[in-house]
Amino acid sequence: MRDVSLETFIKKYYRSHFRLKKFEPGVTPVPVSGKVFDDRELLFGTQAVLDGWWTEGEFAEKFEKDFSMVVGARYVSLVNSGSSANLIAFSALTSTVFGERALKPGDEVITVATGFPTTVNPIIQNRCIPVFIDNDIATKNATIDGIKKALSKKTKAIMLAHTLGNPLPLDEILALVKEKRLWFIEDCCDALGSTYKGKHVGTFGDIATFSFYPAHQITMGEGGAVVAQKPLLHKAIRQFRDWGRDCWCDTGKDDTCHRRFKWQLGDLPMGYDHKYIYSQIGYNVKLTDMQVAIGLAQLGKLPGFIKKRKSNFGKLYTGLLKYSRFLTFSTAENGSDPCWFGFAIVVNKNAPFFKLDLVQYLESKKIGTRSLFAGNLLKHPAYKGRTDIRLSGALTNSDVLMENGFWIGVYPGISEEMIRYILRTFDMFMKQW
């Protein structure tokens, strides 16, 4: 039931606490990312508190349905972060229900060196071997040649992110995956809204993952999703997400299988409650209905967010193209329409300045910058000297991206005025050289 007084109070609260301040060039920060929301997020979040349910409930049910429609994925499981989504996606493939295709310790999984650590960590956490390949400078993605060269008799899966929202070369990857009977996990954490040949990313892999941290296309504060098209994969995902239990009932529901007290599994007594039978070494990475409620309000804004990210990217690209003798910008993968996560810039070798000069200049003018996540992951203490990883070929481009690459924001909170200011600031910087 609608509570008009609550709605009125929240509208007023929103206006008094979160009203946008006038943009002052050089004074107001232009961050790389941020939350864009209105009173609806506050209202839904409050309603989720007031209904007293708190664990996954009505909001989660609605979000899963709507998200599945938006992306075109049949099954959606919500988790508490994109990192958890990757962990659950990978772990699900270790389920023995997949027979000889189940991932086992020692199996190799192809991934890239330049990306986010938690795309790779689940491989190591499950005692499989990540095989690192180089990224392409222009697309920032893995290339099909790199993937093919990394194949070995032990290769069982490919786990890759659509870097900064740029879809991978999916036709080629899918052909290879089919030919070699490999699993393909699509990390779409930065790519919600990106499409490839008209289809949303997240519908190409066996399993795909999303993040709803504030930097991403929509947010719940913290949150993520694992999506799949096949029921067996969905069941394994739910089992690993929900403590490892065999039962796949939604939170708060019982007897989805209609055999709750009729199972006889392992050495358990006949009819032992299915809700308390464990068939996996699982986790609990579910989220709360308060988070999902905020996400549901955000999901309604997704079409506008996608439009704005694309438009901001386009304006930066057009405005900065004149500097392409010194700077390399991202190019969309063939056949794709990215919903960009950020605007990446690589400072060319021939430039009369270093990346650090440009980055520090932008930061001094209040324009936020970020590294391309970890750069070359293998240079980080956590990965250095490990014997449970393999390298395929040189990581020349990963080093270039680490040393000379960075990105600036395109998120929907970046206004026309801010874009004009960013472009003016680049002009001022370039005049010095």
Ligand SMILES: Cc1ncc(COP(=O)(O)O)c(C=O)c1O
């Ligand atoms: C490609 C990629 N995968 C996974 C993650 C992890 O998501 P989360 O921060 O929600 O754990 C991120 C985070 O930004 C990411 O960029």
